[in-house]
């Protein structure tokens with residue numbers, strides 16, 4: 084009986100938590116360069132840092148290019164590296180933890196767990212023109228911009244945050260926001 088009551092109270096708390104969660108949406112004003120390569124909008128603040136629950140993200144090598152070109156993840160996430168091409172590809176990064184996962188043929192998979200935040204350029208030592216970015220964030224709150232620069236981050240607990248943007252070429256102003264009720268909509272401009 085007591086355990087039933089506890090479960091009920093617990094479910095109610097989860098429900099209340101979800102009801103309080105707020106959505107932040109908006110647009111990043113980045114022009115043509117933002118249409119070509121997506122930006123990551125992410126939030127930092129005084130929340131408890133946690134890994135965003137997500138399936139193991141995949142960085143594939145397809146038609147001689149890394150897919151996706153930009154992959155945002157939280158610290159502690161393991162990424163699966165695939166090769167869908169008929170040729171052998173390699174994966175290495177000269178940044179931060181500096182790894183070389185070796186070279187492998189189509190159909191094989193390697194994994195790597197990212198333990199430090201930062202931008203990890205992904206390169207292939209067989210094909211120097213191949214390049215992409217894995218961006219490791221100390222935040223579970225992020226989104227990639229769409230073709231119009233729009234983004235949406237759901238499930239935000241009320242509090243104070245700083246909105247930041249990462250893009251491989253462009254720099255944007257950071258913005259302090261207060262998340263409360265109702266949902267918030269913002270515009271982010273270039274520096």
Ligand SMILES: [Cu+2]
Nearest residue numbers: 172207209210
């Ligand atoms: Cu390659």
